[in-house]
Amino acid sequence: MSLASAHSVVEPRPWTKRIAAVLVIAYALISIVPLLWIFATSFKTPPDSIAYPPKIVFQPSVEGYCNLFTTRTRQEPGYIESLPPATTFCDEVTRKRNMVIAGPSNFVPRFINSLVIAFGSTFCAVFLGTLAAYGFSRFKVPLIDDLLFFILSTRMMPPIAVAIPIYLMYRELGLNDTALGMILLYTSVNVSLAVWLLKGFIDEIPREYEEAAMIDGYTRLQAFWKVVLPQATTGIAATAIFCLIFAWNEYAFAALLTSGTAQTAPPFIPQIIGEGGQDWPAVAAGTTIFLVPILVFTILLRKQLLRGITFGAVRK
Amino acid sequence: MLNRTAESLARATPAPIARRVRGLSDKGLAWLFIAPTIILLLAINIFPLFWAIGLSFTNYRANRPNEPIKNVGLQNYERILGDADIWHAMQATAHFVVWTIVLQTVIGFMLAYLIDRKFRGHAFWTTIILVPMMLSPAVVGNFWRFLYEPQIGLFSYAVSFISGIPATQVQMLSNVSLAPWSIIIVDTWMWTPYVMLICLAGLRSIPDYIYEAAEVDRASPWRQFWSITLPMALPFIMLAILFRGIENFKMFDMVNLLTGGGPGSTTEVASITLKREAFEKWRTGYSSAFAIILFVAVFGLANIYVKALNRVKQR
Numbered sequence: 270m271s272l273a274s275a276h277s278v279v280e281p282r283p284w285t286k287r288i289a290a291v292l293v294i295a296y297a298l299i300s301i302v303p304l305l306w307i308f309a310t311s312f313k314t315p316p317d318s319i320a321y322p323p324k325i326v327f328q329p330s331v332e333g334y335c336n337l338f339t340t341r342t343r344q345e346p347g348y349i350e351s352l353p354p355a356t357t358f359c360d361e362v363t364r365k366r367n368m369v370i371a372g373p374s375n376f377v378p379r380f381i382n383s384l385v386i387a388f389g390s391t392f393c394a395v396f397l398g399t400l401a402a403y404g405f406s407r408f409k410v411p412l413i414d415d416l417l418f419f420i421l422s423t424r425m426m427p428p429i430a431v432a433i434p435i436y437l438m439y440r441e442l443g444l445n446d447t448a449l450g451m452i453l454l455y456t457s458v459n460v461s462l463a464v465w466l467l468k469g470f471i472d473e474i475p476r477e478y479e480e481a482a483m484i485d486g487y488t489r490l491q492a493f494w495k496v497v498l499p500q501a502t503t504g505i506a507a508t509a510i511f512c513l514i515f516a517w518n519e520y521a522f523a524a525l526l527t528s529g530t531a532q533t534a535p536p537f538i539p540q541i542i543g544e545g546g547q548d549w550p551a552v553a554a555g556t557t558i559f560l561v562p563i564l565v566f567t568i569l570l571r572k573q574l575l576r577g578i579t580f581g582a583v584r585k
Numbered sequence: 586m587l588n589r590t591a592e593s594l595a596r597a598t599p600a601p602i603a604r605r606v607r608g609l610s611d612k613g614l615a616w617l618f619i620a621p622t623i624i625l626l627l628a629i630n631i632f633p634l635f636w637a638i639g640l641s642f643t644n645y646r647a648n649r650p651n652e653p654i655k656n657v658g659l660q661n662y663e664r665i666l667g668d669a670d671i672w673h674a675m676q677a678t679a680h681f682v683v684w685t686i687v688l689q690t691v692i693g694f695m696l697a698y699l700i701d702r703k704f705r706g707h708a709f710w711t712t713i714i715l716v717p718m719m720l721s722p723a724v725v726g727n728f729w730r731f732l733y734e735p736q737i738g739l740f741s742y743a744v745s746f747i748s749g750i751p752a753t754q755v756q757m758l759s760n761v762s763l764a765p766w767s768i769i770i771v772d773t774w775m776w777t778p779y780v781m782l783i784c785l786a787g788l789r790s791i792p793d794y795i796y797e798a799a800e801v802d803r804a805s806p807w808r809q810f811w812s813i814t815l816p817m818a819l820p821f822i823m824l825a826i827l828f829r830g831i832e833n834f835k836m837f838d839m840v841n842l843l844t845g846g847g848p849g850s851t852t853e854v855a856s857i858t859l860k861r862e863a864f865e866k867w868r869t870g871y872s873s874a875f876a877i878i879l880f881v882a883v884f885g886l887a888n889i890y891v892k893a894l895n896r897v898k899q900r
Contacts, residue, residue, distance in 0.1 A: 300713075401619045427834075431634075433869060518720065567715070
């Protein structure tokens with residue numbers, strides 16, 4: 270087996286590949302450790318989570334998850350004995366710590382808020398963005414370059430800076446702490462990126478297809494719906510992921526503009542307090558659960574995500 | 586759908602006119618498509634910007650809405666430019682932005698170069714590397730707080746394990762010289778994959794035939810790297826630097842939850858100062874002026890940078 274004969278000029282040599290693999294895998298493993306640690310912490314009991322030295326081997330428990338979903342009160346052991354037997358598993362776990370479940374926590378409503386606001390604003394941003402991108406791409410819009418740059422520059426303000434007048438504006442309009450207000454805000458922030466990305470994707474679709482369709486009798490609207498949209502689905506998916514990731518993970522606006530009804534999960538999770546400080550297993554449990562939808566989306570739509578990120582780089 | 590006469594009439598009509606007689610005219614449709622986006626942006630992005638500009642010339646305080654509003658002209662701007670705390674915040678921000686860009690670009694490009702060697706399973710490991718990017722920066726800031734705890738945190742334990750310093754002395758968050766690095770490390774952990782992806786796109790855009798021609802000319806791998814790989818990937822690297830630079834200049838979530846700007850105000854980056862002025866001290870007019878200054882700074886720097894970037898692309 271001669272390496273010289275099998276060697277193509279641009280294909281790296283086997284030992285180069287091996288070294289590259291070792292380095293990359295090492296980096297990947299090190300960078301995933303914090304996440305694995307959080308995942309592990311969510312299954313620890315509160316005393317285990319703050320043990321020194323940090324426990325790598327431990328007795329797993331669902332106490333973190335129970336604490337995440339409930340509010341509890343501390344009671345005398347005598348009182349706990351006098352209660353009817355524990356009905357659910359979480360009941361048992363809580364009672365072992367001399368506490369009684371008082372009711373559900375706010376985690377589920379906050380999570381649902383996150384779902385509604387993130388998916389709602391993503392849908393709106395992608396919808397408006399696709400239309401606007403098509404308009405910029407196909408029609409002669411006056412001052413198009415300036416308009417596009419203006420759209421992009423709206424992303425250069427620090428969120429806090431935008432939040433000051435928005436706070437006042439929403440206070441006047443009664444949109445403070447409402448899902449509608451948050452959806453409008455996130456849509457508006459996302460639509461600039463959406464237009465920019467989607468215009469690039471739509472630019473790639475040759476005009477000849479629509480023009481052929483229109484000569485065959487379709488209106489411009491029908492041509493858009495039947496010819497352009499199906500070809501743009503990859504671009505739309507890539508854009509949707511970005512908008513979703515931003516809206517799902519957003520903290521600054523959510524923390525400043527909501528406090529109760531419309532609060533999403535990111536401001537809520539860091540505030541989960543246990544006895545004597547943050548309840549780390551519960552926080553870890555909340556973090557893990559919050560991560561799952563985005564992780565699923567990312568893995569399913571990985572190729573579109575890659576296209577989207579590199580698209581901004583390639584097509585500019 | 587169309588009867589015979591109409592069909593033949595349609596075929597005989599020249600294409601531009603044909604487009605116009607069917608359905609909404611092009612111009613009408615263009616405005617219908619673009620208007621909603623422009624209206625939304627005007628209402629939620631531009632109108633507040635002008636409101637903030639207006640506020641910056643007043644002494645308005647949002648927690649005393651019934652006090653008479655006085656126009657103070659440029660006084661807010663003068664006071665900001667002379668305020669030592671503000672300058673300190675800008676220094677902290679600059680330190681953060683510069684170091685995160687340097688680390689993320691170097692590590693990101695190296696990772697991209699290694700992944701481009703296309704070893705077996707590189708797609709799988711790339712996905713693993715991408716995960717930190719998907720998290721909420723606020724939630725990340727919060728749980729890295731846990732990791733940085735002097736005794737019980739995994740980071741402190743790992744450092745003490747490797748270097749022998751007792752874990753209680755690894756005070757990432759409360760030591761004034763270490764705290765700025767704590768935020769830099771977390772940001773690098775989160776966003777190096779992003780830079781890596783953009784650099785990877787750049788590396789993949791270099792056509793093979795250029796390398797082949799270089800081999801024919803007997804160029805060494807070093808020479809190939811410096812004369813082909815780096816220059817052709819440079820526009821992408823610069824683009825990644827631009828995006829990360831703008832994002833980190835605006836950074837709020839992660840730093841707020843990791844250090845709160847502390848210890849004291851060591852890691853108080855610009856956005857945190859802004860938040861304190863606007864939502865804790867309620868000096869709405871003053872903070873609006875600071876917000877406008879920040880915006881103009883980013884806008885101006887980005888403009889200059891994009892011009893330089895376009896020049897590099899044309900080479």
